[in-house]
Amino acid sequence: MKEEEKKEKEKKRRREEKKNTKKKGLIDEGKEKTNKEKGKDAKKVEEKGRREERREKRRKEKPIHSPRRLEVVDVQSKQVTIRWEPFGYNVTRCHSYNLTVQYRSRVAGKNETREEVCYDTLGRDPQHTIHNLTPYTNLSVKLVLKNPEGSIQGSAYEEKMILKWREPAQTYGIITQYEISFKAVSSFDPELDLSNQSGKVLKHANETSHIFLGLYPGSTYSFTLRASTAKGYGPPVITQFTTKISGQSQAPSHHIL
Incomplete structure (x- = not known):
């Protein structure tokens, strides 16, 4: 009789242990799920914070206004030249930007809207000529300034410049x-002859950086980058960087890689 009681007690003890173990497992599983949910929530909050930071960054880097004092300086039968007030970083709020001229005309009873890229943007009297117009046509013209965020990065040294860029987000091929x-x-030296400090470089599609050597110290350079496909070149991105000032007075010879 005592032996049977011992066996019964042992069975009861094992059932209790099994029940407690299962209960503990459910609790641990619940804790694990809770921790996973907390991790997911933390990731969502972190991602939301990053999105807000990107929006705030884009808002801060958005140009303050388009170029001002747009005026027509020359009118011919098939072309018009416009000019605008020079602008700099205080307007663009970043080093990389592009400027386009949008114009609308009415030809043969139809409204036509076109857009062209302006390349002459850094001179004292920046201007652009619209060609191949229909004679005796009224034009409506405006300038659009955009900042392609982070498309070009530059590392400036005394006599060289390293440019790095990303593939355009939208390509036509x-x-x-x-x-x-x-x-x-x-x-910074007004006596320097800058006429020989210009050129053009072609890079393969898998190359996204270039080193310019033989630059003048303390000088600002304008770089225009555009990508080519089978259909031709896409819209360019214009950026400018300034080399650091060195202690050397002799201007280096021009050379590029």
């Missing part, structure tokens, strides 16, 4: 090559 045009636009 497979990129075949990149073209970089550059020129010196100003220098």
Whole structure:
């Protein structure tokens, strides 16, 4: 009789242990699920914070206004030249930007809207000529300034510049090559001859960086980058960077890689 009681007690003890173990497992599983949910919530909050930071960054880097004092300086039968007030970083609020001229005309009873890229943006009297117009046509013209955020990054040294860029977010085909045009636009030394500080470089589609050597210290350079596909070149991105000032007075010879 005592032996049977012992066996019964042992069975009861095992059932209790099994029940407690299962209960503990459910609790642990619940804790694990709770921790996972907390982790997911934390990731959502973190991602939301990053999105807000990106929006705030884009808002801060958005140009303050388009170029001002737009005026027509020359009118011919099939072309019009416009000019605007020079602008700099205080307007663009970033080093990389592009400027386009949008114009609307009415030809043969139909309204036509076109857009062209302005390349001459850094001179004292920036201007652009619209060609191939229909004679005796009224035009409505405006300038649009945009900042393609982070498309070009530059590392400036005394006599060299390293440019890095990303593939355009939107392309009209497979990129075949990149073209970089550059020129010196100003220098801390007004006696320097900047006429030989310009050129054009072609890079393969898989290349996204370039080193410019032989630049003048303390000089500002304008770089125009555009990507080419089988259909031609896409819209360019214009950026400018300034080399650091060195202690050397002799201007280096011009050379590019």
